[in-house]
Amino acid sequence: MNHTVYGIDIAKSVFQLHWVDQETGEIFNKQLKRAKFLDYFVNLTSCLIGMEACGGAQHWGRKLTAMGHHVKLMPGKAVKAFVMGNKNDAADARAIRMAVQQPGIKAVALKTEAQQAVLALHRMRQQLIKFRTMQSNELRGLLMEFGEVMALGRAALNAAMPGILARLDERLPAFLIETLRERWNMLSTLDHQVADIERRLQTWMKEDQASQDIAEIPGVGLITATAVVATVGNANVFTSGRQFAAWLGIVPGQTGTGGKVRLLGISKRGDSYLRTLLIHGARSVLEHSKEPSAWLQGINPRRPKNVVVVALANKMARTIWAILAHGKKYDRGHVSVKPADLPTAASVHGLVMDHARRRG
Structure with a gap:
C-alpha cells in the first residue's frame, strides 16, 4: 500500500x-x-x-x-x-x-510516556549531580582566594569546612561567612534530592522485571538498569548484541579507501548517557571485582587498562541485549556457542542426487 x-x-x-x-x-x-x-x-x-x-x-x-x-x-x-x-x-x-524515505537511516525509537517518565528522573538526577559538583568546586575556588585549601573529595570538604569558616570569621565580613555557610549547606540539600530520585527509581525497578534481570550483571546497578530499559524499550529492534553495542558507540570507528580499512577509537555515536554508565560500571568491575571472569583475566594482562574497560563495557552491552531480547536470566557461567554452519548449495545438491540414486 x-x-x-x-x-x-x-x-x-x-x-x-x-x-x-x-x-x-x-x-x-x-x-x-x-x-x-x-x-x-x-x-x-x-x-x-x-x-x-x-x-x-x-x-x-x-x-x-x-x-x-x-x-x-x-x-x-x-x-x-x-x-x-x-x-x-x-x-x-x-x-x-x-x-x-532513505532505507539506510535508522529511526529513533518512539518511547511510551512511562519510559519518558523514568528518563525524566534520570535527567533531573544528572542535573542535580552537576549542580552539586559545581557548587563544591565553587566553594573550593573561593576559599582558595583566602588561603584555605583542602584535600580532594566530598568527605574532606565536609570535614574541613567548620574549621575554615571559624578561622575566616575572624578576618572576613559576616555577610560572606553566612553566604559560604549557606552554599555549603546547599550540598546536603542536593544530596537529599538525589537520594529521593534514586528511591523513586528503586520503587519503579521493583515493578519492572526486565530492569531486575539486567541488574544481576556485574557492573550494572539501579541507575544503569533503569536507564537502559527506559531508553531501549524493545530490544528486538536490534538484530544482535553487536548492533546494540554499535548503537551505543562502544565499537571502533573506521575509515578507509581503496579497500584498506583502518580502525579508530570508539565511535562515541548514540546515547552518551548510557555509554558513560556502562564505562563507569566496567571500570568498577575491573577495580573491585573479587572473582573476575576467565575472559577478563585473559584480556587484562594483554591490553591497556582503558582498552580493557571499553571491551568489558562492550561485553556488558551485548549481555544486556541478550537478556532483554530473549527474556532470560543472567547466567555467570554461560558460554556462547556459534550456531552450526548452514549447508551450502553444493552439499544440498549432493544429498539430493545421492537420494535419487538410492531410489533408482
Missing part, C-alpha cells in the same frame, strides 16, 4: 509540512499553528510521517501513531545531509521528507 509521505518540521508554535501529491505530483508546503496541528491529520488516511528527533517529537509521535499513522523520528545528523540552499522551516521539512 502506497502512503503519502509527510515531512514535518516541528517547533513551539508553528509547524511546517512538506508533501507531494501522489496522483498529480504537485508539491505542497503548509504552515500550521500548534492548536490545529492534530486536527489536520485526524481525518487523513494512514500516511508515513517523518519528524526530526528533537524536543516534543516523542509527544507528537505518540499522538499521530494513535490516529493510525506511521511515524518515524529521524536523527538530526541524518536530516542535515538533505538540507539544500538556505536553512529555513520549509527547507527543513523538505529534508525530513527526503531522509525518512
